Amino acid sequence: xxxxxxxxxxxxxxxxxxxxxxxxxxxxxxxxxxxxxxxxxxxxxxxxxxxxxxxxxxxxxxxxxxxxxxxxxxxxxxxxxxxxxxxxxxxxxxxxxxxxxxxxxxxxxxxxxxxxxxxxxxxxxxxxxxxxxxxxxxxxxxxxxxxxxxxxxxxxxxxxxxxxxxxxxxxxxxxxxxxxxxxxxxxxxxxxxxxxxxxxxxx
Numbered sequence: 001x002x003x004x005x006x007x008x009x010x011x012x013x014x015x016x017x018x019x020x021x022x023x024x025x026x027x028x029x030x031x032x033x034x035x036x037x038x039x040x041x042x043x044x045x046x047x048x049x050x051x052x053x054x055x056x057x058x059x060x061x062x063x064x065x066x067x068x069x070x071x072x073x074x075x076x077x078x079x080x081x082x083x084x085x086x087x088x089x090x091x092x093x094x095x096x097x098x099x100x101x102x103x104x105x106x107x108x109x110x111x112x113x114x115x116x117x118x119x120x121x122x123x124x125x126x127x128x129x130x131x132x133x134x135x136x137x138x139x140x141x142x143x144x145x146x147x148x149x150x151x152x153x154x155x156x157x158x159x160x161x162x163x164x165x166x167x168x169x170x171x172x173x174x175x176x177x178x179x180x181x182x183x184x185x186x187x188x189x190x191x192x193x194x195x196x197x198x199x200x201x202x203x
Contacts, residue, residue: 006073013065021065024076025058031147032057032080034158038166039088048091057084077143149199157192164189 006027012020036053060083061068068079150158156178163174175185 003073006076007071010068010071010073010076014068021062025061027144028077028080029054029058030151031077031144032084034147034150034162034166035081036084036088037158038162039084048095053084053087053091056087060087073144145200149196152199153192153195156188157195160185160189160192161196 006024009020009024009027013024033050033054036050036057040048040050040053057080061080064083068076070076070079150161153161159178160174163169163177164171169177171182171186171189174180174189175182178185178188180188
């Protein structure tokens with residue numbers, strides 16, 4: 001979906017077009033799902049599923065679309081992330097009174113890596129520049145495209161990308177979460193990035 005088409009949907013949805021609103025929300029489902037999974041800590045996963053957060057977030061976006069004042073894709077995604085962050089905190093407080101860590105941190109896909117010399121360009125970067133592939137270039141307009149590509153990966157590929165690139169865990173921590181050796185976790189991660197890059201290049 002082009003940015004102009006996305007923003008056309010935003011305009012139509014704000015004007016009361018339910019079909020456009022449904023298309024807009026469905027287009028963002030994979031994006032919200034990926035961020036929701038990244039925000040849920042291990043202890044919270046035993047209490048509720050990321051899909052609960054996704055459903056609640058999309059429902060509140062539908063109910064509160066009149067409160068959205070932006071016009072661009074970036075503004076729309078930021079608004080959805082705000083709803084998701086609020087719901088994550090509510091779920092954490094409900095199930096444990098207070099989160100074990102600051103779950104209000106926003107895991108935006110375009111902030112998963114460093115910032116290059118071009119301030120408009122975000123990157124998913126590897127910590128060790130000798131590793132390959134060394135990086136997957138991303139800009140803000142590709143956030144939804146990236147999330148859709150990740151959603152097509154096998155479950156273990158999705159998990160390792162989420163833990164390494166979104167939660168920014170070390171390979172030792174990733175290995176512990178996935179019951180693998182650090183070396184096996186690193187190899188899985190490299191395979192997942194190679195596959196992700198293939199999917200992105202085929203779009």
